[in-house]
Amino acid sequence: MSRTIYFGKPPQSYSDLASHVIEDIDASLDVVRPGSTCEEIELAWRKTLSVHGIEKDSRLGYSIGVAYTPTWASVRRVFVEEIVRSYRPGSRFHLMAGLWLEDTGITITQSFVVTEDCYEPLTKNPPRVDR
Secondary structure (H helix, E strand, O other): EEOOOOOOOOOHHHHHHHHHHHHHHHHOOOOOOOOOOOHHHHHHHHHHHHHHOOOOOOOEEEEOOEEEOOOOOOOOOOOOOOOEEEEEOOOOEEEEEEOOOOOOOOEEEEEEEEEOOOOOEOOOOOOOOOO
């Protein structure tokens, strides 16, 4: 789990960016259900993010699980365009919603497991923006 912390009062633009990322995470997770694909979650992220005039050209996340230690170079079931592997109940993923822009950056991540109907978060700590 990752959360960006800003010491002091963040500028409004920074708080807005955090709100956008949380909105984009929610849109991506709305797509998760058995049979949906890695591409679909990434496209939901990209579509919602583009409403705010922002692009992310790096991967959005990766699979996690028993005896599989994720690395920055992992290539299994990543959320990127054109990866069409489908989800199964019990599949676990780490949604790495990080934006590293020219003058700022923010990371808010969410690990989850695919359930019979949709998904279940693997952490109880919600993403949030304190203003």
